[in-house]
Amino acid sequence: MDGIAGRLYPMPLWEAIEARLAALPSTNPAKRKFLEITAYYGTEVEPDAQGRFVIPGILREAAKLQGEVAILGQMDHLAIWSRANFERRLATEPLTADDMAQLAGLGI
Secondary structure: OOOEEEEEOOHHHHHHHHHHHHOOOOOOHHHHHHHHHHHHHOOOOOOOOOOOOOOOHHHHHHOOOOOOEEEEEOOOOEEEEEHHHHHHHHHHOOOOHHHHHHHHHOOO
């Protein structure tokens, strides 16, 4: 994995993703790969009494989550990173003038 432990989707949004996947032919290689990965790593989780989610061990291991994590709102889901990996990514992949120009072209 690239340092991201995973994505946390609200169930209605995940169900919409599943509906779009169901419309694809079962022979589609991207669909097959995606379903294999999400079946292996994915799990339904519920918040505990304090509103926290427990990240399954298989995801913590794959993303090398030890110590602090970074939880990033991504419009329709949360991305969960090892804080050290995310900070390293920020340093190596900064927001550039080209990125800003592209966003400005989109009216952002």
